[in-house]
Amino acid sequence: MTPAGRVSQSAFDGSRLRVILLLDLYEGAQEQFLQAYDVMRRQVASVPGHVSDQLCQSIENPSQWLITSEWESAPPFLAWVNSEEHVETVKPMHSCVRDTRSMRYSILRETGPSGTAPAPVPAAHDAHDAGVVPAAGHLAPRVGEGVVRHALTFTVKPGSESKVAELLSAYQSPQARVDETTRLRRTSLFMHGNRVVRAVEVEGDLLTALRHVARQPEVRAVEEAINPYLEQDRDLRDPESARLFFTRAALPAVHHVVSSRPAPDKLRRHALYYPARPGRGLELARLLAEQDQRAAAAPDHPVHSSTVFQRDDIVVRLIDITGDLDLDPVASLGLTPTAPGGPVADDRLQSLLDGPAIGAEGSLTDERTLNRLLSHAEMQPVTDRTAAP
Structure with a gap:
């Protein structure tokens, strides 16, 4: 660690x-x-x-x-x-x-044609990587707990949001144990307007777990029930249609960090939606990952863990935090203050975030803008299910 x-x-x-x-x-x-x-x-x-x-x-x-x-x-x-x-x-x-x-x-290590190790893999491509990777030399292996994180996102027809939320919150959870080495650990589902985000945590093999879930009758019934409300048509009985839907719905986890501090007794899970300016999604995801990495070292930071998901210009940040989001909007949004309680030092988020798309425009040094951004970015929780040990 x-x-x-x-x-x-x-x-x-x-x-x-x-x-x-x-x-x-x-x-x-x-x-x-x-x-x-x-x-x-x-x-x-x-x-x-x-x-x-x-x-x-x-x-x-x-x-x-x-x-x-x-x-x-x-x-x-x-x-x-x-x-x-x-x-x-x-x-x-x-x-x-x-x-x-x-x-x-x-690729962490490799042997050259002569049997000697080649030059070390570069630790970073630009200055924005600072704090995310080692400063020089061989890359250090990441340390996890055998958990893979992934998410899916799709949109539903405007006006159907409440019905879709009802259907997605009422399904019966499938058996957590998939096989000897794979089990479902947690499923967290959120909505932002007509966009649905379903994040999963799996111990073992992700693909095995996803295929297991897709075969469960209770899950298939819910998926069929929401089909009429989807903006993108799909037919899960047709392998090609299902393949295309889930390929386009994939929202990969691009960074996950857990604080080195002991885990508090009570943590609350929240999701925040950050639409990026056209073509800037990767930069926005990188910035949030960098700042969450720094926050993990802060002794009193309320965010205990963070997962950043990104696809194109869609960025979602899933956090486990102590207390309510509005107790510390700067920390909750993944920003860096100049001093405790002070304005935001790094204005890169403002340059990368599509403020009008999320209904929050203005300088992030303004407290009202920060609170408005937090209010508009927070996603509506639909269900959060943790499997029994």
Whole structure:
């Protein structure tokens, strides 16, 4: 554990990224798959941040294939994999593949061709990474507790918000235990206007847990019940329709930090919604992650843990905090004051946040603007369910 707190998930540690995609192909689909891969390979080669990729076939089972790719860092990969371009690029592969599994890893150490270690991985890409990554040398491994965090977000038709909230809050929770190594730990669901955000915490394998939940009758019944109210049509009985919906709904966790302070007896979970100016979502998520990392080292900071989720210009920050949000708006919003009770020192949030979209314009040095921003950013809690130990 570092003095600043325990970071278990981060797309901002400055490391190169290795992406591993395991595929199980249908018999007889190899040539079609190779043609689709060649098209995808040429397209992804031009994506900023992409370094290289390899296609491999199992020497034991010819239906099992592996695609590995290397990226300069996690942010450009996440921007691409969550884009409509990616959705269209991989479509031709879907009819060839029986099952897939994707894994993403930070590269912390490696051996060069001569058997000697290459130059250390850069610790940061720019000054804004300060406080999020080590200052120099090899990257330190992150320390977690075996928990993976992920979220989904989608919008419902205006006017249906109360009905959707009712349906989503009334479902029967599925069994927490998935298998010997995987269990559901917590599900937190919030709404902001007509936007729904569902955050999950899973011990073990995330994909296994999500597939387990999707098969449960009580969950399927709720998902079918909200279908008429969704702005994006979907048919969960159609694998392609379901795949597209959940691909577009993915809201990855890009940073999670827990304070090194002992956990208080009572913590309250809140979610805050930060719409970014067009094209500035990643910068906004990075800024919030950086400031939460600093807060984790503060001896009396009310925020005990924070998870930042980001996709395109949608940024959501999930926090566990002591007391009510309005007791300390600066801390609750993830800002840095010049002094206790003083104005906000870093005006970058104001330059990155789409104030008009959230109904909060004005200088963040003004107390009324801060309170208005907090009021408009806070998401409505729908349900928060923690599995029994």
